[in-house]
Amino acid sequence: MTRARITDLVVVLPGIMGSRLADADGRAVWDLSGGALLRGLRTFGASLDTLRLPKDIGDADPGDGIVPVGLMPDLHVVPGIWHPVDGYTDLLRWLERHFTLSVSDNLLTFPYDWRLSCRHNAERLKGRIDLELERWRASAPERREARVVFLCHSMGGLIARHYVERLGGHEITRRLITLGTPHRGSPLALAHLVNGERVLGLDLGPFARSLPSLHQLAPDYACMTGPGGLAHARDLPGLPGVDPALLADAARFHADLRSAPPRAELHAVFGVGQPTATTAHYADDRLLLDVGDGDGDGDGDGDGTVPRRAALPTDAAGDDLAGTGSGTPYEQHGSLQNNWGVRNALWGLLGHTPPVPRDEEPLAALLGVEAPALLAAGTPYEVTVTAPHDHLLLTAELCPADGNRAAPRTLHSLGGGRYRAAFPPPEQGAYRLSVGRLTALTLVADR
Known part of the structure; x- marks a missing residue:
């Protein structure tokens, strides 16, 4: 290229x-x-x-x-x-x-x-x-x-x-x-x-x-x-x-x-x-x-x-x-x-046009994510997402920062464009949460 x-x-x-x-x-x-x-x-x-x-x-x-x-x-x-x-x-x-x-x-x-x-x-x-x-x-x-x-x-x-x-x-x-x-x-x-x-x-x-x-x-x-x-x-x-x-x-x-x-x-x-x-x-x-x-x-x-x-x-x-x-x-x-x-x-x-224009992904581009930045060990990891409308199929992945396998979850509609998912208590460590192309970062620790 x-x-x-x-x-x-x-x-x-x-x-x-x-x-x-x-x-x-x-x-x-x-x-x-x-x-x-x-x-x-x-x-x-x-x-x-x-x-x-x-x-x-x-x-x-x-x-x-x-x-x-x-x-x-x-x-x-x-x-x-x-x-x-x-x-x-x-x-x-x-x-x-x-x-x-x-x-x-x-x-x-x-x-x-x-x-x-x-x-x-x-x-x-x-x-x-x-x-x-x-x-x-x-x-x-x-x-x-x-x-x-x-x-x-x-x-x-x-x-x-x-x-x-x-x-x-x-x-x-x-x-x-x-x-x-x-x-x-x-x-x-x-x-x-x-x-x-x-x-x-x-x-x-x-x-x-x-x-x-x-x-x-x-x-x-x-x-x-x-x-x-x-x-x-x-x-x-x-x-x-x-x-x-x-x-x-x-x-x-x-x-x-x-x-x-x-x-x-x-x-x-x-x-x-x-x-x-x-x-x-x-x-x-x-x-x-x-x-x-x-x-x-x-x-x-x-x-x-x-x-x-x-x-x-x-x-x-x-x-x-x-x-x-x-x-x-x-x-x-x-x-x-x-x-x-x-x-x-x-x-x-930087003064250039992207070589291959990318269409914006309407779903991934309009998600708001609420997730804890710091979580006490033994606590379920709960994620709330706001989206443009109901009846969407949304999934989230909680991926350890060390590269181990991600844990996927399906988000359930709460109505009004809000969705929620709960992960079992993660092991201690640092994590990335991905919903579509949007990323949140979390540290799980005993406080």
């Missing part, structure tokens, strides 16, 4: 937890994925003190010797920090297979220390791009006018935006593509900060609350419901768990992005149709998420992690979009980078 020609430099940025981390001696401190994920998380507690950041770190480097060493290849998660995310190996292979791109040549990956602020990592990105673009332009005469195309999943889009919009990166950027980036934050991040999850016997609260990055993922819109209506989390001084200074700084970070003129093409690809928390309220000493029904009407839906309303950047006035929405697949947040509809959108955004 002839590969589509790309003369620009394409740079892939992962989301939070999507970069492998090692200490100064080269020992892995975060490198858990796929079938080894659960076993590794049981010993992850030994790294928590090493990875926890000092108070008031701001945009600085902690000087603890932790360095990013690559992208996560497969399913990964730290429960209590973010929802499960699939890896990036398949995306990189797809790019190399269909375009004249090669890893470490003109297809670069930018792993980063996801604990640190987006500003800090944007400064590192600038240094890397300055070197790599000069190298690429000098490698052949036809590349002298090459520019950079950023392809970013989740938080990676915030880092690239800060570089492009605040550090002069617009001068050499052709296009910034974000996949499921929480441009206006996500209530999920705020809930993890406030609630301080305890998972697998590990108290993740102090670690999570030390991260500037997690605060920068908190909602930058009025998301807290109360007697007086909706309020910004930063305006609620009694909200426990969050670091007020980090939350206030996160608000400045987002304000800086809103006030920057859109000087480079920004295309936001995001998932819809999945039940997604859009607002939250505080009760019984916990932050409780208010989840929409995922009916795809634009109010209360998203990709299961990032609400639709937060997946597009806005300008300083908060009314007009600062980017273009390109592609809205029915897909969960952690699998957007591997969704076939997203891949088709990427063809156009």
Whole structure:
């Protein structure tokens, strides 16, 4: 197959937890994925003190010797920090297979220390791009006018935006593509900060609350419901768990992005149709998420992690979009980078037409899936699906991340376009749930 020609430099940025981390001696401190994920998380507690950041770190480097060493290849998660995310190996292979791109040549990956602020990592990105673009332009005469195309999943889009919009990166950027980036934050991040999850016997609260990055993922819109209506989390001084200074700084970070003129093409690809928390309220000493029904009407839906309303950047006035929405697949947040509809959108955004146009599958393209991201061992695995209408034959497969045989189930109609299936309690481990071409990710563990 002839590969589509790309003369620009394409740079892939992962989301939070999507970069492998090692200490100064080269020992892995975060490198858990796929079938080894659960076993590794049981010993992850030994790294928590090493990875926890000092108070008031701001945009600085902690000087603890932790360095990013690559992208996560497969399913990964730290429960209590973010929802499960699939890896990036398949995306990189797809790019190399269909375009004249090669890893470490003109297809670069930018792993980063996801604990640190987006500003800090944007400064590192600038240094890397300055070197790599000069190298690429000098490698052949036809590349002298090459520019950079950023392809970013989740938080990676915030880092690239800060570089492009605040550090002069617009001068050499052709296009910034974000996949499921929480441009206006996500209530999920705020809930993890406030609630301080305890998972697998590990108290993740102090670690999570030390991260500037997690605060920068908190909602930058009025998301807290109360007697007086909706309020910004930063305006609620009694909200426990969050670091007020980090939350206030996160608000400045987002304000800086809103006030920057859109000087480079920004295309936001995001998932819809999945039940997604859009607002939250505080009760019984916990932050409780208010989840929409995922009916795809634009109010209360998203990709299961990032609400639709937060997946597009806005300008300083908060009314007009600062980017273009390109592609809205029915897909969960952690699998957007591997969704076939997203891949088709990427063809156009990289300047080419797919060699063989693919008709959208009406059934697979309109499914909303509700399934647990973390399941206690011994608990049946229940899946609820919303579909365009009743009387469909729907099946789901729960596949272990280690590649063992999937367990299929037929979903039963509940009426009103809703379907349900229940799997027997799975063995402990990491799993992918597939309904049509839509994927959800789950970790089964004793808590």
